Amino acid sequence: MKISIIGGTDGLGKWLAKFLKSRGFEVIVTGRDIKKGKEVEKELGVRFLNNNVEAAKLGDIVIISVPINVTERVIKEVAPHVREGSLLMDVTSIKEIPSKAMEKYAKEGVTVIPSHPMFGPTAPSLERQVVILTPSEKHKKSEWFNKVYNFLKKEGARVYILKPEVHDKIMAVVQGLTHYSIISLASTLKELNVDIKESRKFASPVYELILSLIGRIIGQNPYLYADIQMFNPRIEKIHKTFINECIKIHELVKSKDREGFVKLMKEAAKHFGNEAKRGAYYSDKAIFALTREIEELKKNIGKEIAVKNLDSENIHIGTLKEVEDDYLTLKKNGKEVKLNILRTEVYYNVDEIKKKLFERKYFDISVLFNKDVNEKIIEELLKKLFDLEIIDIYELNDKKSVTFRLYGYSKEELREKERKFKEIIKNIGGSLRYEDRS
Numbered sequence: 518m519k520i521s522i523i524g525g526t527d528g529l530g531k532w533l534a535k536f537l538k539s540r541g542f543e544v545i546v547t548g549r550d551i552k553k554g555k556e557v558e559k560e561l562g563v564r565f566l567n568n569n570v571e572a573a574k575l576g577d578i579v580i581i582s583v584p585i586n587v588t589e590r591v592i593k594e595v596a597p598h599v600r601e602g603s604l605l606m607d608v609t610s611i612k613e614i615p616s617k618a619m620e621k622y623a624k625e626g627v628t629v630i631p632s633h634p635m636f637g638p639t640a641p642s643l644e645r646q647v648v649i650l651t652p653s654e655k656h657k658k659s660e661w662f663n664k665v666y667n668f669l670k671k672e673g674a675r676v677y678i679l680k681p682e683v684h685d686k687i688m689a690v691v692q693g694l695t696h697y698s699i700i701s702l703a704s705t706l707k708e709l710n711v712d713i714k715e716s717r718k719f720a721s722p723v724y725e726l727i728l729s730l731i732g733r734i735i736g737q738n739p740y741l742y743a744d745i746q747m748f749n750p751r752i753e754k755i756h757k758t759f760i761n762e763c764i765k766i767h768e769l770v771k772s773k774d775r776e777g778f779v780k781l782m783k784e785a786a787k788h789f790g791n792e793a794k795r796g797a798y799y800s801d802k803a804i805f806a807l808t809r810e811i812e813e814l815k816k817n818i819g820k821e822i823a824v825k826n827l828d829s830e831n832i833h834i835g836t837l838k839e840v841e842d843d844y845l846t847l848k849k850n851g852k853e854v855k856l857n858i859l860r861t862e863v864y865y866n867v868d869e870i871k872k873k874l875f876e877r878k879y880f881d882i883s884v885l886f887n888k889d890v891n892e893k894i895i896e897e898l899l900k901k902l903f904d905l906e907i908i909d910i911y912e913l914n915d916k917k918s919v920t921f922r923l924y925g926y927s928k929e930e931l932r933e934k935e936r937k938f939k940e941i942i943k944n945i946g947g948s949l950r951y952e953d954r955s
């Protein structure tokens with residue numbers, strides 16, 4: 518099945534291209550920047566077209582993923598070219614404008630399912646992510662709708678179906694108020710000329726979490742955040758309420774109205790109900806996840822671990838030398854590699870990783886023991902130190918010959934294992950017969 522992503526060379530469009538390609542779909546992406554398009558084509562193994570209309574004609578599914586301010590114009594340009602029987606979707610953060618436009622410009626036989634994935638392009642998968650769909654009654658009954666819904670559910674997404682105007686009303690709070698308050702905090706810290714890095718030294722868990730949220734938002738495309746504020750007519754009222762509350766709290770503090778302040782906070786907590794507790798638990802998980810990760814890392818200093826760099830996707834295997842601040846240092850083939858813990862994934866089951874990454878090599882080694890030795894017990898003991906198995910046993914006069922197969926992932930590793938194995942064998946009364954390397 519062919520999926521055309523209009524605006525698929527950047528942001529969420531690019532994320533979708535990579536994700537859908539990984540799920541076996543044939544993906545076409547479009548974009549204005551030809552150089553970037555060619556790069557994405559190579560990077561993701563998808564096809565790039567510098568022509569929205571052509572891509573729209575080719576797709577069994579056409580997904581519009583362009584900036585909010587041009588969504589309506591792009592829908593007008595491409596929707597009439599989507600083939601009958603095909604599916605037209607968008608992933609815009611607002612829903613009333615694109616839903617109307619797609620219904621208006623798509624041909625009669627085209628199914629329209631407007632959507633809003635509630636996450637940014639750093640999401641690792643669809644697992645637990647919220648996706649909102651705003652189809653009309655007619656399209657909700659279509660075969661395409663079932664397919665999309667089942668696909669999202671199978672991927673672990675939490676799917677909600679809303680009317681476009683209900684979506685925009687909710688988003689005025691979920692995104693509008695949140696972004697507005699967080700961007701205001703960022704701008705306040707700038708106005709106060711706070712040295713962020715320096716201030717973080719003295720951070721409470723709450724301060725660190727808030728700084729992370731601010732960093733997360735202000736590091737993204739500011740045009741997206743401008744449009745989320747400016748294309749939702751319900752935001753005006755939200756801003757006004759927020760400003761009023763800020764002033765109210767300011768006045769309470771200024772007039773040292775302690776009881777007034779407590780009353781306001783208590784009322785807000787009452788309004789939250791059980792959600793206040795949930796918030797405390799959730800943030801505990803988020804705040805202390807890194808602490809736990811660092812504790813676990815420190816326990817493994819001196820041991821072999823595998824670390825995936827989330828930016829390059831390279832996996833480094835080496836001995837953990839040091840853990841300091843946000844960084845870990847690995848010793849790998851005599852060299853040191855320093856990696857940012859915040860951008861890595863650590864695996865302690867190194868053998869599993871090696872099995873996935875490298876070809877398992879082995880060598881066979883035959884050992885003579887006294888006839889009355891129980892080789893099963895020796896195998897059990899040696900298995901605690903080596904990846905091995907017994908592949909042959911036979912009796913020879915008053916001796917027993919046992920052939921072990923030792924596994925490893927590189928010549929160096931096997932050489933080291935061989936040395937250790939021979940030393941142990943000598944000390945448990947065995948003598949070597951011959952060896953055979955794969």
Ligand SMILES: O=C(O)C(=O)C[C@]1(C(=O)O)C=C[C@@H](O)C=C1
Nearest residue numbers: 609610634635636637638639692
């Ligand atoms: O990156 C994230 O985690 C986001 O939540 C991104 C975010 C948001 O900030 O609300 C940005 C735009 C989309 O409409 C949905 C989600």
